[in-house]
Amino acid sequence: MSLINVTNLTFAYEGSYDNIFENASFQIDTDWKLGFSGRNGRGKTTFLNLLLGKYEYSGNISANVSFEYFPFHVENKKNNTLDVISDSFPDYIHWELMRELSLLKVSEDVLYRPFDSLSNGEQTKILLATLFLKENSFLLIDEPTNHLDRNGRKLVSDYLKTKSGFILVSHDRAFLDNCVDHILSINKTNIEIQKGNFSSWWENKARQDNFELAENEKLRKDIKRLSDSAKRTGNWSHEVEKTKNGTRNSGSKVDKGYIGHKAAKMMKRSKSIEQRQQSAINEKSKLLKNIENSDSLEISQLAFHKNQLAELNNISIFYGERMVCADISFTIEQGERISLSGKNGSGKSSIIKLICGEDISYTGTFRKDSQLQISYVSQDTSHLQGNLSDYAAENGIDESLFKSILRKLDFSRDQFEKDISAYSGGQKKKVLIAKSLSENVHLHIWDEPLNFIDIISRMQIEELLLEYSPTLIFVEHDSEFCENIATKTIEL
Known part of the structure; x- marks a missing residue:
């Protein structure tokens, strides 16, 4: 056991008038399993980068361990996975690697395949196993769940539960509750550490x-x-x-x-x-210094002229000769919140594309009313750029409503002046969700909308959906969100 001591840490990005951290002091035991919580833009990834020595700061950070960051950069992804591991950690012991992969249920043949041929979930497991092989290291694990389906999240969470000596950034409540024993939280005015998991911290x-x-x-x-x-x-x-x-x-x-x-x-x-x-x-x-802005949100979805919006009957979808899903049947009724569930690659996004009207090769019967208006939130945020006012105008949405929703999702007013391309991953997803909630439509379709979004904002979105009961189809691997929101689950 050793300590990581943070004393009077103060940091601001160059050209910024606002400090991300100001005279922050705390201690971390290197044996802890530390969950890292805080709203988007509060500085979680910044703090990890400070530990890694990437920025200059005032104050002091002292530690007798080396810091390792997940996900680490893979120089040549076309190399075999075993070579990728050797490049990162030349001194690894093979039987220890096999022990870690066994815990993560990764088969040995994966080691002899090109790294870029692995699924995102397999890549996540390989990188984690490699880092945990290194002795006297303290792991900085930054959002490992973003490419994991629900089963993969449970497996990785169980794996981390057997480990110690890490800081874990995750916005999945069930994932955190299962594998951490302390919470490090960046609040509005301070940083604090409490013993327990996320649920006990939230209750306190x-x-x-x-x-x-x-x-x-x-x-x-x-x-x-x-x-x-x-x-x-x-x-x-x-x-x-x-x-x-x-x-x-x-x-x-x-x-x-x-x-x-x-x-x-x-x-x-x-x-x-x-x-x-x-x-x-x-x-x-x-007083009230750390009470989060979690005002309720408002939407008004258009009513449709009939109860059934769409129907899928024995749908099978193909990419070339490869069938990605088979014999899918369900209807979409007004007021339903439908969760599409299944492993990565089971066809969830393909079903969404079909409903949205994309040119998808399929067999079976698909019926959708020609007057149905749909709002779609995609997984991808790379296209987002420009200022918020122009973005609202380009998408034909009410700017004041759009910005009001973002304010309630913890956007500060100075964020409104920045280019969207400079936002964090979570802030970009909030832009897509705020746009969707500002659109006058009959049906909302969200494809993994919560990636990178902080827990408090997730809870706000849950409350909104439960209060206003919009018709919604969504793909999401946050098990607690799905259990709280879905009125119907379609297993693929």
Whole structure:
């Protein structure tokens, strides 16, 4: 066991006026299984890069371990997988590698195939196994679930549960709960570490938020009372001051020294109350500091003129001579939220393309009303560029609604001025979802919409879908999201 000590860490990107981290201090035990949580853009990947020594910073980071980053860069993906492993770790011991691959249920023949011929899930497992072979290393595992189907996520999560000495960035609640024993969270104003998994951290956070909200309500009432009292006292002192230039009822001259002294005492009392008021306001500012902006979202999906929107009957889809799925049958009814489930390569995205009207080779019967309006969220965000205002205009959506949704998904106002191409992966996915929610359509179709999106935003999206019950077809490997949202599951 050793410690990673972070002391007074301060960092901002060049040209930015805002610090990502400011005087952050904490300790990490290298035996911990550490889940890393925080909303998109808060600095999770930045912190991993600071540990790797990629940026200059003020403060201090000290550690007696070497840091290894997942996913590491593979120089030549056409090499056999065994050569890729040797290039990264020449001193590996073969039987230890086979032990790791056995835990991950990867067959030995994979080692003798070109790395780029492996599925994304197989590549993920190979890279993880290679890194865990290295002794005296602390792993920085950055979103390993993005290319894993539900079964793959469970397998990798079980594998990580047997390990220790890592920081894991993931937005999959079930994945984190299964394999971490501490949570490192980047909040709005600080960084904190708690023992436990994500669910216990979230429960503690909700308890703290509720306490702060209750304290804030008490303080708000107290501030109003202090403010009213200060206002009355200020009025009294001014009224007394006015009498310096008046006369007493007896007609004799007023004692200006006496009245001035009295007014000064009243003014001093007024100032004292004002100071108490300001002190209360300052105390108030310490509250609510880490309560996340999780306002509810709103959409209004168009009603369709009949209940059934589309029907698939015994559909089989082909790419050339290769059949990717067979005998798929289901209907799409208004108000249904349909989860397409299955392993990677089982045809989920192909079914979506067929429904969206793409030219797909298939057999069977597919019926879709010609007037059906569809909003589609793809997996790919590489095409996103330009500013948000132009993007809204190009897509014919209401700019104010579009930006309002992004604000509620934790976009700061300065993000609105940046080019979309400079956004993080999670922020780009939020742009696609906000666009979809701003469109007037009968049916939403989302293909892995939650990749890179932070957990709190996922919960907001869940609440939205449950409240407004739009007709939705989606592919998503986040098991908790699927269980909470789907009214019907189609297994491919």
